[in-house]
Amino acid sequence: MPRKKAEPTEDSELERLVDLGFSRQTIDRLINAGVKSLRHILLFNAEELQELLGSPDTELPSV
Secondary structure, rough: OOOOOOOOOHHHHHHHHHHOOOOHHHHHHHHHOOOOOOHOOOOOOHHHHHHHOOOOOOOOOOO
């Protein structure tokens, strides 16, 4: 019988952000703000993420 693939836990999913270049501090801020998964992050636009992380003064790159 084939084994089911283990589902990643919410914490381990956010830990993958380190591999993508996010700092430990940023990940901790996301967790403390209640972000539960990578999909949860996608619900926010850039300005909302800045507010969520407490860095509204940071300039966003212009598109």
